[in-house]
Amino acid sequence: MQVLIIEDDAVMAAHVADLLAGRGAVCETVADGRAGLARAAAHPFDLIVTDRMLPGLEGLDVVERLRALEVETPVLVLSALGQATDRVEGLERGADDYLAKPFADDELLARVGALLRRARKEPHPEVLVIGSIEIRVKARTVHRAGRHVALSPKEFELLRCLAEHAGQFVPRSLLLERVWNLRFDPQTNVVDVHVSRLRGKIDEGFEAPAILTARGEGYQLVADPT
Structure with a gap:
């Protein structure tokens, strides 16, 4: 599982990378929205985890532009903007899931697992x-x-x-x-x-x-x- 993390907070980026690495993911981190967009458009990642408030290009703008480029990689938005209106906006602009900061590590891992299962279209057991x-x-x-x-x-x-x-x-x-x-x-x-x-x-x-x-x-x- 290859994951792109777009996050300008180095501590948060390292924490998310460590959590996902514990589940077998290979994580790549960028700290700028424009750099994240370029990397996500050029490489077939299994998952993208992005902050909203990024230098260079806002996180939801990154998501919108990826969808315009027909990049269908699942995107999980992590943001301190956690009101219902913020979450709705994130989903309407192309994110697959939205998790407010601070978050529980188990919830992040559960949501990542759900996104990956949907992307792989794994059949549910009967x-x-x-x-x-x-x-x-x-x-x-x-x-x-x-x-x-x-x-x-x-x-x-x-x-x-x-x-x-x-x-x-x-x-x-x-x-x-x-x-x-x-x-x-x-x-x-x-x-x-x-x-x-x-x-x-x-x-x-x-x-x-x-x-x-x-x-x-x-x-x-x-x-x-x-």
């Missing part, structure tokens, strides 16, 4: 098995230790998203995006309420909880609850 939990995606059925668990559509999508990231804490923001199609936090407890209901159904009759919570990090579906 059956997800996490410990004693079996999820049949097409049939939209769930069993735990052979017992059928009746879930609402939102509860099913919530469990499916957690299962696709099993063993990792999934941030609330990613759950809002995947399950409710919200790219901003509406400042409600909708995620927490649905997780509570899902837990009540998944854990009924079992001593060990299947879903763990970490304050400030999100929720995790564990493969072997203990």
